Amino acid sequence: MRKVYLIFGSLLFWQWMARAQSPDSVVIPVPRTTIDLVYNNYFQDGNHSAVTGGIGTEKLTVYSPAFNVRHTAGRSDLSVNLGVDIITSASTDRIDFLRSSASWRDQRGHADIGYSHRITERGLSANAGAGFSLESDYLSFNGKLGVQHDDKEKAQQWTAQFIMYFDDLRWGRLSKRFQRPVKLIYPSELRYQEWYSDYLRRSFNLRLGWNRALDRRTVLGVNSEITYQYGLLATPFHRVYFTDGGLRPENLPYQRWKGSLAVKLNRFVGGMVILRNSITGYMDDFGIMAIALENETAIKLRHDLSLTPGARWYAQTASPYFAPYAQHDAAQEFYTSDYDLSAIQTITASLGLRYAPYRQVGRRSHFNSILIRYAYMYRTDGLQAHTIGFVMQMDVEKNR
Amino acid sequence: MGWLKGFFFVTISVLAMGCASVKPYERQFINDPEMKMGTDPSRGFQQYVQSIREGATPAGSAKASGGCGCN
Numbered sequence: 418m419r420k421v422y423l424i425f426g427s428l429l430f431w432q433w434m435a436r437a438q439s440p441d442s443v444v445i446p447v448p449r450t451t452i453d454l455v456y457n458n459y460f461q462d463g464n465h466s467a468v469t470g471g472i473g474t475e476k477l478t479v480y481s482p483a484f485n486v487r488h489t490a491g492r493s494d495l496s497v498n499l500g501v502d503i504i505t506s507a508s509t510d511r512i513d514f515l516r517s518s519a520s521w522r523d524q525r526g527h528a529d530i531g532y533s534h535r536i537t538e539r540g541l542s543a544n545a546g547a548g549f550s551l552e553s554d555y556l557s558f559n560g561k562l563g564v565q566h567d568d569k570e571k572a573q574q575w576t577a578q579f580i581m582y583f584d585d586l587r588w589g590r591l592s593k594r595f596q597r598p599v600k601l602i603y604p605s606e607l608r609y610q611e612w613y614s615d616y617l618r619r620s621f622n623l624r625l626g627w628n629r630a631l632d633r634r635t636v637l638g639v640n641s642e643i644t645y646q647y648g649l650l651a652t653p654f655h656r657v658y659f660t661d662g663g664l665r666p667e668n669l670p671y672q673r674w675k676g677s678l679a680v681k682l683n684r685f686v687g688g689m690v691i692l693r694n695s696i697t698g699y700m701d702d703f704g705i706m707a708i709a710l711e712n713e714t715a716i717k718l719r720h721d722l723s724l725t726p727g728a729r730w731y732a733q734t735a736s737p738y739f740a741p742y743a744q745h746d747a748a749q750e751f752y753t754s755d756y757d758l759s760a761i762q763t764i765t766a767s768l769g770l771r772y773a774p775y776r777q778v779g780r781r782s783h784f785n786s787i788l789i790r791y792a793y794m795y796r797t798d799g800l801q802a803h804t805i806g807f808v809m810q811m812d813v814e815k816n817r
Numbered sequence: 818m819g820w821l822k823g824f825f826f827v828t829i830s831v832l833a834m835g836c837a838s839v840k841p842y843e844r845q846f847i848n849d850p851e852m853k854m855g856t857d858p859s860r861g862f863q864q865y866v867q868s869i870r871e872g873a874t875p876a877g878s879a880k881a882s883g884g885c886g887c888n
Contacts, residue, residue, distance in 0.1 A: 453858055455858040455859070455862075457858075457859065457862040459862075459866060461870075481862060483858065485858060570838070570839070570840075570841065571844075572838070572839050624876070624877055626877055628854050630839045630844075630847050632839065633839050633843040633844065633846055633847065634846045634847070635847075636847055636852055636854065638854045640876040640877030641876050641877075642874070642875075642876035642877060644874065675873075675874055677873065677874060677875055677876035678876055679875055679876040679877055681854060683852050683854065685846040685847070685849065685852060691849065691851045691852060693851075697873075697875045697876065699873035699874070699875065699876075701872075701873075703872070705872040705873065707871065707872060707873035709873070709875065715851040717851070723851060725851075731867070731871055731873075733871060733872050733873060736872065757869070757870060757871065757872055758872050761871070761872075763867075763870070763871060765863075765867075767863070769859070771851075773850065786850075788857060788859055790859045790860070790863075792863055794866075794867075794870070796870065800870070802866065802870065804862065804863055804866060806858075806859030806860075806862060806863070807859070808857055808858050808859050
């Protein structure tokens with residue numbers, strides 16, 4: 418009988434000991450710096466340039482190197498992203514028909530800094546960030562505030578983020594002659610008057626996200642975003658030709674509401690295939706409704722090598738403000754011949770290769786992964802685009 | 818409009834599904850780097866391009882900063 422008490426008592430004691438471990442205990446990670454070297458190359462060509470009123474070349478090349486650093490120490494996480502885009506655009510060359518170069522070169526520099534801090538042991542974090550983007554006809558500042566909550570078992574995550582963009586569309590900052598914002602740039606033949614009452618664009622975005630592990634092989638994510646923009650939403654150097662032969666710069670309403678909802682489902686099938694599926698719905702008060710379906714399948718060829726083919730289909734309705742070249746009525750209040758706002762479908766096919774050995778190089782550094790991705794996009798108005806991406810990730814860990 | 822109603826119906830149905838608890842020792846699949854919900858910088862650039870060449874801005878898409886996107 419005593420033996421039974423002893424065994425029963427021991428079981429109770431060990432069960433109590435197991436519960437006595439604090440459920441809120443947190444593993445403090447070793448300070449670590451993660452570095453991403455990123456290079457993207459984008460080419461497109463089409464025949465519906467908005468700069469020339471919905472006709473003409475849309476040939477564009479963007480070379481886009483970037484550098485991301487994220488440092489994690491204790492409860493805090495600091496990230497810095499820097500990047501440059503070198504843009505060669507045949508259509509932008511046509512803002513001024515007198516320009517004789519075959520294509521026009523522009524640059525865009527952008528930088529963002531972010532900080533997040535875990536406030537409580539129960540998984541609540543707060544984050545904040547700021548950044549800017551500068552190109553010859555555009556200066557944008559942004560600010561972000563957000564919160565995130567991870568549950569104890571890390572099976573569920575809530576996020577909320579508020580992002581503001583303040584944009585100035587005046588040209589002149591990257592011109593050696595001016596180095597300061599001077600004026601809005603209209604097509605060369607329309608510079609005899611000011612067409613807009615504002616040169617600023619403000620955007621306010623609210624993002625809400627929820628991720629949850631449904632079972633040991635499936636993760637579900639839901640993201641929603643509401644955006645309110647006001648100010649100059651038209652692009653000053655987009656031409657619009659009218660049925661009566663008239664010509665004016667594009668004109669769009671001074672405010673816009675956008676709403677979007679995306680559902681993602683990632684599922685590990687068998688031992689080597691991961692299906693990443695998503696469906697996204699979108700609508701705005703410019704009259705555009707859109708839906709996108711996407712699948713990306715990661716096939717693990719080895720534990721450190723994955724092949725990632727992907728496909729995406731997207732369809733949108735046209736904005737009533739859109740009409741092709743020389744089909745606008747002169748009595749219309751708002752008008753554009755930008756095919757980005759027309760009834761289009763896009764089909765994208767992509768292929769990625771990721772090698773992730775997490776190999777030690779040096780005493781404290783790890784080579785995490787290298788990723789190469791190619792994507793081809795076809796838009797039903799004839800525009801075609803190619804993107805080649807390259808990302809290399811390294812980790813530097815501080816000794817304990 | 819029919820497809821939009823269908824989309825929201827599917828979304829609400831998925832949200833209403835029960836979720837099983839996943840124990841820490843059962844997480845080898847969902848902790849795999851390929852199962853992450855976030856995007857890598859290469860996909861982020863692709864989403865940035867899509868948000869310019871398409872009229873819609875997808876929810877939660879990566880957008881490094883502002884930018885004209887008017888070329």
